[in-house]
Amino acid sequence: MRVLLVVVALMSCSLPAVAQNWQKSIGGCASDATSDAVSAAATDAAIQSCTALIQSGRQTPAALAVIYGYRGLSYWRKHLDDQAMADFAQAIALDPNAAEPYVSRSFINLARGLYDQVIADCEKALILNTDHVTPVAFALRGAAYYGKGLDDLTLLDAGRALSLARDYPYAYLVRGAAYQRKGLHDKALADFNQAIRLDTKYSDAYLARAASYDAKGLREEAIADYRAALKLNADLVEAQDALKRLGATL
DSSP states (O other): OOTTHHHHHHHHHTHHHHHTTSSOOOTHHHHGGGOSSOOHHHHHHHHHHHHHHHHTSOOOHHHHHHHHHHHHHHHHHTTOHHHHHHHHHHHHHHOTTOSHHHHHHHHHHHHTTOHHHHHHHHHHHHHHTOTTTHHHHHHHHHHHHHHTTOHHHHHHHHHHHHHHOTTOHHHHHHHHHHHHHTTOHHHHHHHHHHHHHHOTTOHHHHHHHHHHHHHTTOHHHHHHHHHHHHHHOTTOHHHHHHHHHTTOOO
16 A cells, blocks of 8 residues: 555545635635646635735734735645645744644645654644644644554554544545555455545545455456546556556456
C-alpha cells in the first residue's frame, strides 16, 4: 500500500470542506477555492482576485490571513506547492489562532513525507478546536502516523475522525489502509466499501479495495476494482502493474 495513496484522497475530499468554513466572504478570491470542480482559468482568476485584495492595502490582518489562506488553496490546485506553503505560512503569521492554515499546509507536508511536521500542525489545529477542522486534523494526523508505520495510532485517529464525521470517505480510507497493512482484510474491505458508497468516483478507494481483494485471492473482484480505479485515474501505475501481473487487460 503506497503511503501517498492517502494524500490524494484527502485533497479531493477534505480540502473544499475546510475552505468552505473560512470566515469571510471575499468574492472571487474564495469562490473557486471551495468548489470540487474548478477550471484552470477559474483558479487563475481566484489567484488574481486574492492578489488584488492583498495589494489593495485596505484589509485588516484577520482578513488578510483568510485571503492568504484562500490564495494558498488556489495555488495548491495548480500544484504550485511552494507558493501555497508561503501563503499558508503568511496566514499563520497574521492569525496564529486560526486552525485552517495549519491543516491546509499539512496536506502538502504529508505528500512530502514530512510526517512529524504534519503531526505537530494537526496537534496545533486540534488545540484550537475548530469544529469543522477537527475531523480533518484527526484524519491527517492518522495518515501521518500511517506514514511512520504506526498503524495502531492511525486506527485511533481515524476512529476519532469518524466519531465526529461519519460520512467522511477519507477517514474510512485511512483506517482501511491501516487494517490492510495489519492483514485484517475483511475490516479493510468494510471501510473501503463505505468510502466508495460515500464517493463513487474515489479512485484510491477502488485501488485499495482491489489490493485487499488481491491479497485474499479474489482475482476477478481485484481485476474489476483495478480497472475501476484506472478508469477514474489513468495515472495509477499500481493498478496498471497489478493488472499485468494478474494477466488481465487494462
